[in-house]
Amino acid sequence: MARVAFLGLGVMGFPMAGHLAARGHEVTVWNRSPARAEAWAKKFTGRIAASAREAAAGQEFVMACVGNDEDLREVCLGEQGAFAGLGQGALFVDHTTVSAKVTRELADILKNSGRGFVDAPVSGGQAGAENGILSVMCGGDAADYARAEPVIEAYARICRRIGDSGAGQLAKMMNQICIAGLVQGLSEALAFGEQAGLDGEAVVEVISQGAAGSWQMVNRHKTMLEGRFDYGFAVDWMRKDLKICLETADEIGASLPVTALVDQFYKDVQGMGGGRHDTSSLIRRLARPKS
Template structure:
């Protein structure tokens, strides 16, 4: 398991929490909650992974989402897609089957805004709360407890959950009604797609000129060209290293959500659609699980 990077945790927080989904992001996020002193119950489709987590962080393991949610004040979730979220919430063994009145379900999955609104409405009818809260910052951000969280839903429920989300985050922002968090995550992914393609083109261009690109990165990263992608992926792109977490397959899933939403709101996304086609090329070349900075591989041929 990735080592949880120490950070200063809040004290005297008696809430009971659960975490559904112990993937690359959920596992360290749940670890931070346990390290902060919360009583944490986890559920994972692979029970062995949940047991391993519990052995390391001294938490409890549930056999279903409903079991995990039964006594929890706040239920966190980080799974794969819309269908997985429905399974965790409204499924026959989902958390909604057992959540106590007033409990809060916080979903960190990147999903469509439509499914967020759907499960939010069902939660309201049951006297419970749902917050869509997708994250940015990648696996490293989860391990280091410095994620950015974009939230939609009822503000009162958000205010109760925010101090707990702060445990694994550096920025937790309320953006408005249900679905707002997911829409903000789409904005985030559009920005990243364009940034990574621009960085890829710049690095490939610079290499062809014969420049010492590590020195180039050192100087331009202190000016207007600076970005998180440049600071964290520029050097590894030059080294052809693409094993840093957020996979091409996941990015294309997220961009599919973007395009579905654009079809509803009429937004034009010519650059994003072009970059998505480039990611399709990376997939065709076997790069499904490479991280998103692998866009540069298309430009290094010959």
């Protein structure tokens, strides 16, 4: 069992840190909102730290799951940042979805200092975190990854090293690009079926068993048809991720025409007041008003 700190106890980090404690790891948590850390400590076994630096001190592994590039820099850097407390031989594992640029920037700070950095963004949403079945895509030194994998397995269904620093984040971008297109296609199909007078659930029962089938179809079609959109990853966060995808595509010369279009559709959903709705709320742009 390892000494582990977990920084960031949002809808993902809270249960992820809980799985580490359940596996018997010695867990220290820190969150910018102390009340969230206190709630975690009431539910799980572990210690609360007053700062990211204090949380990182003396740990073998420091996991982070925060909001965006600037949040991650703030957590890592500065006098009270995690890097200031990170000791020799310690490994920082970042589960935040951020740009490959900030990942490489932070990894370079730790490079050749006897401390390691693994970028390890996750996919599977809140339900995946709560059930310990996340998909984790990693970048970093092979030896650092080999050390981190047994700890990450506490909340992962699959965990793989994709390549060097930043590769995990690039893989997560691919994941979000796929989701954007899938959800838009599913939204159009369900709205089309409703307009045509078909029983959407009956149709999905059939087509989900064929080439059109997907996780989104199986797990989201019913709530989409019912107009319920409180089942996970929010539109606001998806737009943050798609912005990273589109900016990276410009940098490397890749073309993402469908992703760019769906990003604007998500902007429309935000304009409808759906920024905190889950990503399946794309159908709101297409659904026929109820009479």
